[in-house]
Amino acid sequence: MDVECLPALSGIRPRQRGGRRVQRKVHVRPACPARGERDHTGRARAGDLPELLPRTVALGVRRSETRAVTVQLDSALAADASVGLWLDPPVLPTKWLYDGRGSRLFDEITRLPEYYPTRRETSILTDRAGEIVAETESVMMVEFGSGTSTKTRLLLDAFSAAGRPFTYVPVDVSAPMLAESSAILARDYPTIEIRPVEADFTQPHLTLPHADGPRVAVFLGGTIGNFDDDDRGVFFTRVASALTPGDYFLLGADLIKDTGRLVAAYNDKAGVTADFNRNMIEVLRTGLGATGLYTDDFDHIARWNPVRHRIEMWLRARRPVHATFAALERDWDLAAGTEILTEISTKFELSALHEELASAGLAQVDTWTDPFGDFSLTLSRR
Numbered sequence: 591m592d593v594e595c596l597p598a599l600s601g602i603r604p605r606q607r608g609g610r611r612v613q614r615k616v617h618v619r620p621a622c623p624a625r626g627e628r629d630h631t632g633r634a635r636a637g638d639l640p641e642l643l644p645r646t647v648a649l650g651v652r653r654s655e656t657r658a659v660t661v662q663l664d665s666a667l668a669a670d671a672s673v674g675l676w677l678d679p680p681v682l683p684t685k686w687l688y689d690g691r692g693s694r695l696f697d698e699i700t701r702l703p704e705y706y707p708t709r710r711e712t713s714i715l716t717d718r719a720g721e722i723v724a725e726t727e728s729v730m731m732v733e734f735g736s737g738t739s740t741k742t743r744l745l746l747d748a749f750s751a752a753g754r755p756f757t758y759v760p761v762d763v764s765a766p767m768l769a770e771s772s773a774i775l776a777r778d779y780p781t782i783e784i785r786p787v788e789a790d791f792t793q794p795h796l797t798l799p800h801a802d803g804p805r806v807a808v809f810l811g812g813t814i815g816n817f818d819d820d821d822r823g824v825f826f827t828r829v830a831s832a833l834t835p836g837d838y839f840l841l842g843a844d845l846i847k848d849t850g851r852l853v854a855a856y857n858d859k860a861g862v863t864a865d866f867n868r869n870m871i872e873v874l875r876t877g878l879g880a881t882g883l884y885t886d887d888f889d890h891i892a893r894w895n896p897v898r899h900r901i902e903m904w905l906r907a908r909r910p911v912h913a914t915f916a917a918l919e920r921d922w923d924l925a926a927g928t929e930i931l932t933e934i935s936t937k938f939e940l941s942a943l944h945e946e947l948a949s950a951g952l953a954q955v956d957t958w959t960d961p962f963g964d965f966s967l968t969l970s971r972r
């Protein structure tokens with residue numbers, strides 16, 4: 591049965607009404623415990639969760655504080671875990687890699703010698719930011735999965751140089767990273783309005799803030815590769831419906847290339863990606879009150895799936911695992927060698943990607959690749 595575990599944000603709506611915090615009612619499932627440290631919203635499939643009960647949470651930010659929108663509940667991990675961990679093979683959505691520590695580790699990954707995507711996408715943005723600004727004439731940029739927003743600065747520089755009033759809406763599930771990066775951006779870009787939103791971009795009802803002019807939604811870092819083929823199509827359709835004709839969508843996508851380089855990018859010599867992957871065990875342990883669960887009991891695996899054109903990250907149990915999740919009131923037994931799927935990163939062939947965008951109603955305006963042909967940036971128009 592498909593259920594909404596946390597329909598807390600029915601879309602992406604930073605609430606700003608003259609600096610007041612705005613209280614909204616949402617529904618949470620009492621069976622899904624709050625986690626406190628990090629808040630998530632999300633879609634989940636679960637079998638027998640109890641009836642929805644209302645709870646009031648704050649979804650507002652004070653402009654002067656430039657803080658991330660906060661939703662004081664987190665039952666999504668419990669719902670995702672209760673469904674995914676008992677599948678064969680077990681699976682957990684990629685977003686659970688990004689708690690505060692996971693986000694910092696990912697930031698470290700972007701600077702590793704093996705991790706070419708960030709350098710390649712940065713080089714395209716360096717060359718093309720001016721063209722993107724001139725073409726879109728946008729007054730608002732909404733970025734899904736903004737992280738540190740480091741590369742986005744190239745676009746922010748170009749939009750602020752255009753001299754128009756401009757709003758930047760970074761959207762991310764990682765509250766600590768979102769709060770920190772938004773505060774730094776607000777300091778560095780005093781003429782740009784920064785409106786951070788903590789939200790899950792996989793949620794069914796994607797709505798964007800209103801703007802008095804064209805908007806551009808951006809999705810960088812090759813994060814689109816984290817969707818499987820079906821979910822990617824659904825996401826493109828949701829983005830297209832959230833945009834209005836005349837708005838734009840800027841998509842960064844990693845391209846198919848030599849398998850050795852691909853695998854190395856997800857299995858660096860310094861072991862940072864391994865730590866990033868294993869951090870998911872720590873997220874489960876702390877988030878669900880687990881006993882008998884240790885990161886050292888798992889190996890990081892990155893392998894290329896040639897049929898589905900994707901890197902897959904797995905965690906393989908080094909020994910038999912017998913854990914108990916207090917939050918789920920359930921034991922979790924894994925035989926040695928069992929693998930848990932934690933991330934997919936699909937690599938693309940450009941013409942197929944453009945067809946997918948077009949069939950969602952996003953017509954290609956321009957596409958750029960870096961000089962090595964490793965990475966692509968596609969601008970499409972609604």
Ligand SMILES: C[S@@+](CC[C@H](N)C(=O)[O-])C[C@H]1O[C@@H](n2cnc3c(N)ncnc32)[C@H](O)[C@@H]1O
Nearest residue numbers: 685688735736737762763764789790791810811
């Ligand atoms: C691969 S990183 C990319 C970060 C940045 N855009 C870049 O290009 O370096 C993915 C980002 O998306 C965020 N993220 C992952 N799943 C998400 C979800 N379902 N909803 C919102 N943000 C998500 C993560 O917290 C992280 O910041």
